[in-house]
Amino acid sequence: MAQRLKTDRILLITVIFMVLFGSLMVYSASSVVAESRMGSSYYFAVRQLVWVVIAIPLMIFFKNLHYRKLQTPEVAFSAMAIIMMLLVVVYFVGNQHRWLRLPIGELQPSEFAKPALIVFLAYFIALRARALNSRYTLLPAILAVGLLTFAVIIADLGTAIVLVLTATVVFFVAGLEKRYIGFAAIVGLLVCIGAVWQRPYRLGRVVRFVDPQFKLVDKVDKHGWIREQMKKSATTQDTNYQADQAKIAVGSGGPIGVGLMQGRQKLFYLPEAHTDTIYAVIGEEWGLFGTTAVVLGFVIILWRGVRATVRIHDEFGRYLALGITTMLVIQAFFNISVVLGIFPTKGFPLPMISYGGSSLLVTLTLMGVLMNVSEHAG
Numbered sequence: 001m002a003q004r005l006k007t008d009r010i011l012l013i014t015v016i017f018m019v020l021f022g023s024l025m026v027y028s029a030s031s032v033v034a035e036s037r038m039g040s041s042y043y044f045a046v047r048q049l050v051w052v053v054i055a056i057p058l059m060i061f062f063k064n065l066h067y068r069k070l071q072t073p074e075v076a077f078s079a080m081a082i083i084m085m086l087l088v089v090v091y092f093v094g095n096q097h098r099w100l101r102l103p104i105g106e107l108q109p110s111e112f113a114k115p116a117l118i119v120f121l122a123y124f125i126a127l128r129a130r131a132l133n134s135r136y137t138l139l140p141a142i143l144a145v146g147l148l149t150f151a152v153i154i155a156d157l158g159t160a161i162v163l164v165l166t167a168t169v170v171f172f173v174a175g176l177e178k179r180y181i182g183f184a185a186i187v188g189l190l191v192c193i194g195a196v197w198q199r200p201y202r203l204g205r206v207v208r209f210v211d212p213q214f215k216l217v218d219k220v221d222k223h224g225w226i227r228e229q230m231k232k233s234a235t236t237q238d239t240n241y242q243a244d245q246a247k248i249a250v251g252s253g254g255p256i257g258v259g260l261m262q263g264r265q266k267l268f269y270l271p272e273a274h275t276d277t278i279y280a281v282i283g284e285e286w287g288l289f290g291t292t293a294v295v296l297g298f299v300i301i302l303w304r305g306v307r308a309t310v311r312i313h314d315e316f317g318r319y320l321a322l323g324i325t326t327m328l329v330i331q332a333f334f335n336i337s338v339v340l341g342i343f344p345t346k347g348f349p350l351p352m353i354s355y356g357g358s359s360l361l362v363t364l365t366l367m368g369v370l371m372n373v374s375e376h377a378g
Helices: 009-038 043-064 073-093 109-127 135-153 157-174 178-198 200-210 215-220 225-230 241-253 278-311 315-339 357-377
Strands: 100-102 105-107
Touching (some): 009 043, 009 278, 009 357, 043 357, 073 109, 073 135, 105 357, 109 357, 135 157, 135 178, 157 178, 157 315, 178 200, 200 225, 241 278, 241 315, 278 315, 278 357, 315 357
Antiparallel strands (some): 100 105
């Protein structure tokens, strides 16, 4: 008779708490805007709850599914192929180049690139662990990761950055030589610079964040190419507005906040209050207590993920847990850093907290897999 696995209750309770708290904050952050623009203050909150109802059973399913059932070439390669095809379809068919419209909301294929990449990396590295630094391993890995990243980066630079950093961490822990890591870092930096230059609004965000008075830019760029490139987008006029409003919201909260539903910055001052900048609303309404509690939630997930990575006995499970944990923590770190003004403005949803069906589905699916690995790790 098979031994019954012990549920990782710490991880499960943390995830459920964060999802429910996120749903509450989506309503608080969006109610006024939803009432004004959609005719119902519950518009975004109801849709988020629909996704919660779909995502939690999906998480439980993967929690109970042995993670080794994902360790097949059919799963690893098919997932990558399907996601890349979806990205191509959305790019050529979708008006926004990001979303597939469904009756219950919109799906963002680039979000589904995250689990596809994690499963592929775990499978491929476990398969080639003893010859990781061989060209017969590196070339296929570079081709697969590069193609997926290129397909994502066209319309979603933020997700592409998360994918590349996750792959880098997984390869580094697996034992990839430092020279290859350094080379990949240089190539990644050049590609990132190219992607920023390609889209004037991205360039505007970076330049105005680093050099708001254009003192350094004017010294380096004597011909004014950077300014000319920025002028090609109307959205570069005040790229620091969202960051400034987010910092005002966080600063207004003080130690304990102004109270749930009492925040003012969400009243048409703070853009994307229920999505990318929801952490600022938490800071205003719950204060330092609330923002610290959210960070603590991600610290607990990091702890349980690292614990599972260290204690699991097989390499596939190890890199699966490592990839999931790394991706979630990196995304949360970037979102919080943008809200606090540490990085330039970029659309990173806060996992399990921000409004968004695709992000919630992907995150809870990955959390279910991580729980299963943790349970097998003992």
